[in-house]
Amino acid sequence: MSTFSPNGVRQLPPIVNEPIRSYAPGSPERASLQARIKAMEGERPDIAVVVHGEERRSGKAVNAVSPHKHQHVTATWHHATAQDVHDAIESGKKAYKEWSEWTWEERAAVFLKAADLLAGPWRDTINAATMLGQSKNVFQSEIDAACEMTDFFRFNVQFARELYSEQPISGPGMWNQSEYRALEGFVYAVTPFNFTAIGGNLAGAPALMGNTVLWKPAASAMLSAWYTLQLLHEAGLPKGVINFLPGDPVMISDIALKHRDLAGVHFTGSTGVFNSMWNTIGTNMSSYRSYPRIVGETGGKDFMIAHASADVQAFAVGVVRGAFEYQGQKCSACSRIYVPKSIWPEVKARITAMIDEIKVGDTNDFSNFMGAVIDQRAFDRISGYLADAKQNAKVIAGGTADGSTGWFVKPTLVETTDPKYRLMCEEIFGPIVTAYVYDDAKWEETLKLVDETSPYALTGAVFAQDRSALKQAHAALRHAAGNFYINDKCTGAVVGQQPFGGARASGTNDKAGSKLNLLRWVSARTVKETFVPPRDYKYPHMG
Ligand SMILES: NC(=O)c1ccc[n+]([C@@H]2O[C@H](COP(=O)([O-])OP(=O)(O)OC[C@H]3O[C@@H](n4cnc5c(N)ncnc54)[C@H](O)[C@@H]3O)[C@@H](O)[C@H]2O)c1
Ligand SMILES: N[C@@H](CCC=O)C(=O)O
Numbered sequence: 114m115s116t117f118s119p120n121g122v123r124q125l126p127p128i129v130n131e132p133i134r135s136y137a138p139g140s141p142e143r144a145s146l147q148a149r150i151k152a153m154e155g156e157r158p159d160i161a162v163v164v165h166g167e168e169r170r171s172g173k174a175v176n177a178v179s180p181h182k183h184q185h186v187t188a189t190w191h192h193a194t195a196q197d198v199h200d201a202i203e204s205g206k207k208a209y210k211e212w213s214e215w216t217w218e219e220r221a222a223v224f225l226k227a228a229d230l231l232a233g234p235w236r237d238t239i240n241a242a243t244m245l246g247q248s249k250n251v252f253q254s255e256i257d258a259a260c261e262m263t264d265f266f267r268f269n270v271q272f273a274r275e276l277y278s279e280q281p282i283s284g285p286g287m288w289n290q291s292e293y294r295a296l297e298g299f300v301y302a303v304t305p306f307n308f309t310a311i312g313g314n315l316a317g318a319p320a321l322m323g324n325t326v327l328w329k330p331a332a333s334a335m336l337s338a339w340y341t342l343q344l345l346h347e348a349g350l351p352k353g354v355i356n357f358l359p360g361d362p363v364m365i366s367d368i369a370l371k372h373r374d375l376a377g378v379h380f381t382g383s384t385g386v387f388n389s390m391w392n393t394i395g396t397n398m399s400s401y402r403s404y405p406r407i408v409g410e411t412g413g414k415d416f417m418i419a420h421a422s423a424d425v426q427a428f429a430v431g432v433v434r435g436a437f438e439y440q441g442q443k444c445s446a447c448s449r450i451y452v453p454k455s456i457w458p459e460v461k462a463r464i465t466a467m468i469d470e471i472k473v474g475d476t477n478d479f480s481n482f483m484g485a486v487i488d489q490r491a492f493d494r495i496s497g498y499l500a501d502a503k504q505n506a507k508v509i510a511g512g513t514a515d516g517s518t519g520w521f522v523k524p525t526l527v528e529t530t531d532p533k534y535r536l537m538c539e540e541i542f543g544p545i546v547t548a549y550v551y552d553d554a555k556w557e558e559t560l561k562l563v564d565e566t567s568p569y570a571l572t573g574a575v576f577a578q579d580r581s582a583l584k585q586a587h588a589a590l591r592h593a594a595g596n597f598y599i600n601d602k603c604t605g606a607v608v609g610q611q612p613f614g615g616a617r618a619s620g621t622n623d624k625a626g627s628k629l630n631l632l633r634w635v636s637a638r639t640v641k642e643t644f645v646p647p648r649d650y651k652y653p654h655m656g
Contacts (some may be wrong), residue, residue: 122278123218126225128271130607131232131263136251136479143479146251149237150477153187153245160190160339162197162359165204166352169197177335180248180485181475181519187245190335193360198327198368201356205299205325206374208353213295213323217277221270224321227348228266231259235344239337243309244476246336248484248519251476253439254309256605258337261310264608265626269314269321271609272628281639288642293635295323297403298376300634301369303362303390304338305382306331306487307442313341314625315379316355322634324376326355329365331382333487366390371397377406377634381444381625383540384411384569384618406633410613410620412540413444413571415594415603416563418451418586420577421553425456427600428576429463435574435602436546437471437524440486444619445572445596445604447546449537451563453553461509461526461548468510468524475519485519486543492520495543502527502536506547538567556582560589571615572606574598595622 136143160177161168173192179185193201212220231239236259243249243258281289300319304312316328330338342357358365369375370393378394380387387409394405417435419428435447452460473483486492496514502525503512511525527536527547536547551559563573573594575586583599590597595615596606606613608626616622623630 125221125271125274128267128609130609131228131260131267133252133255133260136255138479146237146240147477150241150244153238153241154185157186158188158336158339160188160335160359162191162193163342163357164197164201164353165207165356166346171197175332177246177333179245179519180333180487181521183489183519188336188339190332190339190359193358193365195364195368198358198365201327201358202299202369202372202374204353204356205327208351209295209299209325212320212325212351212354215323217273217323220321220323221273223345223349224266224270224317227317227345227350228263230344230348231266232263235340238340239309239344242337242340247306247309247334247487248476249439250481250484251479258309261308261608262313262341265310265314266317268609268626269318269631272631273321276628276631276635286644288644290640290642292638292640293322294638296376296406296634296636298374299372300324300326300377300379300406301329301366301375302326302379303329303366303382304331304334306333307439307444308381309334309337309341311381311625312338313345315381317345318630319377319379319634320350320354322631324634325353326379327358327369328355329358329360329362329369332359335359362386366393370394371400373400373402375401375405376403378408380409382409382411387411387620403636408621408623408630408633410444410615410623410625411618412569413446413615413619414449414538414540414567414569415445415447415572416449416451417447417574417576417603418559418563419453419456419460420556420575420579420582420586421453421455422579422582423456423576424578424600425459426463429460429467431574431576431602432464432546433467433471433524435604437483437544438604440483440522441544441546442487442491442542443604445606446542447574447603448541449566450546450548451559452548452550453556454550455553457548457550461528464526465510468526471524473521473523483524483544485521487520489516489520491543492516492522495522495541495545498536498541498543498545499525502545502547505529506534506536509548511544532562532566540569557585557589560586564590564593568618569615570594570617571619572596572598572603574601574603576600592616595619595624
């Protein structure tokens with residue numbers, strides 16, 4: 114039961130975006146992080162399944178490695194058993210009784226504390242885990258693991274407060290109230306490898322709203338997920354609120370998705386996996402206690418289009434950052450570009466010059482712009498696209514890959530004359546961007562092409578100085594992207610500033626880091642109290 118007085122609506126401490134540290138040569142934060150990376154390189158945590166606070170090690174263990182140095186083992190982790198999954202569901206049920214009845218301020222305090230721990234004493238650890246385990250360079254790790262996760266924890270508290278304060282009007286003689294209850298049952302959070310912050314948010318957001326969560330982390334982000342869980346426990350998250358289930362996604366999902374108490378799915382990952390989860394839920398529809406809330410943010414084939422009036426240098430820089438940062442492994446990564454003939458030679462020359470300069474390598478070397486792609490499977494898939502481009506299109510720059518010490522792929526620019534070429538349509542999730550050059554006079558036709566080329570609708574950008582061209586793009590691409598950028602790259606959404614998510618095959622567009630997302634994790638109860646109830650059944654018209 115509540116330990117705080119339920120009286121009064123509390124003000125929150127100021128909620129602002131966590132400032133990004135520079136890690137410039139000579140800075141204290143750089144020295145501190147480098148020391149932590151060095152120490153963690155010598156550690157090898159034995160990552161457990163965690164059920165009701167109890168660490169369980171099945172013995173079926175797998176090594177996690179550094180993508181940029183794949184001989185280097187960063188951790189071992191144990192597979193959950195079917196019994197662990199069943200026990201986790203029971204544990205969640207037990208924890209729910211108290212947790213869902215804590216006041217929102219009590220739950221909020223856990224996440225605000227987690228945010229302050231992450232921004233402070235835990236920052237180096239979570240950054241080092243993300244750099245070593247997911248091959249992010251220091252800046253990419255800082256904006257994700259440190260800042261974005263801190264922002265999710267803080268801003269979600271602010272959004273929850275706004276949501277709880279939304280109340281209906283009351284007529285004379287009555288009081289109407291909305292009570293935002295946690296869902297009945299558990300939420301199943303399945304998280305991707307590419308953003309440490311998404312792991313924390315997919316498990317954390319439903320928990321903040323009073324739910325209990327089964328968290329199935331991605332195999333290739335196990336190290337950062339493990340430390341995120343430790344951080345939340347240090348912040349005071351009670352046992353069983355988030356149970357941690359590394360392991361076989363098919364086995365775990367089979368149990369979780371078919372369970373009567375499945376109250377929701379919070380997923381981020383590929384479209385195919387999300388579709389298969391939705392199908393499983395659909396075929397089990399009659400067995401659930403309530404209709405499960407299904408939230409999934411999925412793939413993208415993100416575009417950048419330049420108008421003839423575009424600032425060429427700004428566009429070229431936007432493409433290079435948008436396409437190659439974190440090795441193109443952002444769902445928002447720029448993957449297809451549309452450039453008018455008149456400026457293509459200049460755009461091509463500038464992008465090529467930047468590609469030639471980009472350093473790819475170990476993330477311990479802070480001068481590298483790119484690390485390695487996540488694993489052998491990704492390396493093979495991306496290499497397949499490179500081979501296809503060499504045969505069926507023109508590789509302008511980059512085009513090579515070397516998996517001998519780390520899974521390194523050079524940033525690559527491809528040019529095609531076929532706007533429906535597969536590299537213009539399919540999500541690659543690697544550092545390849547394909548250009549289609551259009552006739553300057555065909556601006557409107559090209560906007561239509563952008564809209565119709567891929568099944569996804571996640572992010573997109575238009576570059577133009579001409580206002581009417583921007584206006585046309587804004588209208589023609591209304592449904593082509595859930596996050597639309599004007600004269601900016603198509604990546605880098607910030608919590609509280611650009612709520613994130615797309616529609617069509619890119620997901621349910623419930624906007625991570627916004628009130629819309631939190632709304633999915635509550636079930637509202639309306640309570641009407643009548644102060645002086647009628648004592649006669651007849652109405653005045655009856656005479
Ligand atoms: N829209 C967004 O906000 C967003 C953000 C990040 C990543 N993504 C997308 O995520 C993908 C890359 O991440 P990924 O490689 O980790 O994706 P993925 O789909 O391979 O894996 C995501 C999660 O699903 C689990 N999984 C895999 N197979 C499963 C199955 N059959 N049943 C249930 N769970 C299963 C994985 O273990 C992992 O935890 C890309 O498609 C990217 O666009 C989207
Ligand atoms: N929110 C991130 C992308 C997350 C998906 O991978 C961005 O806007 O770049």
